[in-house]
Amino acid sequence: MRWHIICEPSSPRRKDVYMNTTHILDLVTEKLAYSIEELAELSTLSAPKIRKDIRNGKLHSKKKGSRRIILKDDAIRYLSTDDSEPPQS
Numbered sequence: 001m002r003w004h005i006i007c008e009p010s011s012p013r014r015k016d017v018y019m020n021t022t023h024i025l026d027l028v029t030e031k032l033a034y035s036i037e038e039l040a041e042l043s044t045l046s047a048p049k050i051r052k053d054i055r056n057g058k059l060h061s062k063k064k065g066s067r068r069i070i071l072k073d074d075a076i077r078y079l080s081t082d083d084s085e086p087p088q089s
Contacts, residue, residue, distance in 0.1 A: 033069040
């Protein structure tokens, strides 16, 4: 579902409405999976660290075509575990 915003943020009131609508659009179009680079940007971890953890089995990823993706649930699980904990299968 796509919503079209019909007003530009030209006045302070319209800007407030525009910002609230943009926030709602972000919630509606929430991603189900992330690339390594996207997860690195969102988490402030480096892309090489994320790739290393994928190789070592600490983070699950999937290959779709030529892209490697990390499902949202796997990203949350990865970010909520400590590096000292053994990887879970």
